[in-house]
Amino acid sequence: MSDPILRIDNIDQHFAGLHALKHVSFNLTEGEILGIIGPNGAGKSTLFNAIVGTVPPVSGAVWFRDQNVVGMPTHKIAQLGIAKTSQSVQVFGEMTARDNVAVAALLGRNSVASARTAAQAELEFWGLGRLADNLAQDLPLAQRSLLELARAMMLSPQILLVDEVMAGLNESEVDDILSRLMRINKERGVSLMVIEHNMRALMKVSSQILALDYGAVLTMGKPEEVSHHKQVVEAYLGAD
Ligand SMILES: Nc1ncnc2c1ncn2[C@@H]1O[C@H](COP(=O)(O)OP(=O)(O)O)[C@@H](O)[C@H]1O
Numbered sequence: 001m002s003d004p005i006l007r008i009d010n011i012d013q014h015f016a017g018l019h020a021l022k023h024v025s026f027n028l029t030e031g032e033i034l035g036i037i038g039p040n041g042a043g044k045s046t047l048f049n050a051i052v053g054t055v056p057p058v059s060g061a062v063w064f065r066d067q068n069v070v071g072m073p074t075h076k077i078a079q080l081g082i083a084k085t086s087q088s089v090q091v092f093g094e095m096t097a098r099d100n101v102a103v104a105a106l107l108g109r110n111s112v113a114s115a116r117t118a119a120q121a122e123l124e125f126w127g128l129g130r131l132a133d134n135l136a137q138d139l140p141l142a143q144r145s146l147l148e149l150a151r152a153m154m155l156s157p158q159i160l161l162v163d164e165v166m167a168g169l170n171e172s173e174v175d176d177i178l179s180r181l182m183r184i185n186k187e188r189g190v191s192l193m194v195i196e197h198n199m200r201a202l203m204k205v206s207s208q209i210l211a212l213d214y215g216a217v218l219t220m221g222k223p224e225e226v227s228h229h230k231q232v233v234e235a236y237l238g239a240d
């Protein structure tokens with residue numbers, strides 16, 4: 001078993017009277033894919049925002065290797081190696097697929113030409129090479145989701161946080177994204193945390209699953225254990 005690459009240590013989040021994260025603690029093991037489940041409003045996206053610093057936690061620590069990143073600006077946390085996709089696909093519609101990725105690539109490069117070259121290579125990895133010159137707004141949802149992942153990967157993250165990128169996709173599109181997520185994990189060494197409502201999909205790729213409910217950790221364990229956990233079943237039946 002490898003060491004943790006990320007240690008979430010007792011973090012809390014409050015929004016005007018709402019206790020959105022309650023003493024959340026868990027580890028992400030280096031090289032693993034950790035699935036995150038929970039009903040709507042459970043605090044899953046809030047957890048990701050706390051990790052990448054867009055909305056830092058009010059207390060607790062987020063240890064990335066030996067550094068507590070709480071309080072660091074978002075760009076610094078991204079540079080250290082933690083990237084996140086957003087829940088709603090946020091590509092620039094009036095730019096080409098290539099330039100959407102090149103914008104992210106520019107952060108680590110000093111010329112537009114080299115950013116575009118790197119962007120093209122990343123698009124090829126996600127199966128979007130042929131679509132590089134299309135405007136992002138003209139791409140179907142599945143391809144826009146892939147584009148969002150391509151953009152996040154331009155930051156060369158060690159950890160990628162994926163927030164419901166498979167929402168609205170059909171089964172074969174979901175399987176396509178899953179196989180590419182497994183490739184960035186296995187071939188490119190990226191540790192992943194994946195928020196996903198589709199349990200079938202999540203259980204296929206995750207070595208561990210974390211269940212959140214009302215801002216608190218309900219349980220964490222192997223997929224087959226968590227899927228039979230009484231409160232997990234209740235939280236899901238209660239919500240849906
Ligand atoms: N920036 C914010 N300001 C106020 N309330 C928020 C904010 N972000 C999230 N919330 C609230 O926190 C709770 C958890 O939200 P969220 O993390 O988006 O849930 P999930 O991603 O699990 O569906 C919800 O009740 C939501 O309305």
Ligand SMILES: [Mg+2]
Nearest residue numbers: 044045046087
């Ligand atoms: Mg969410």
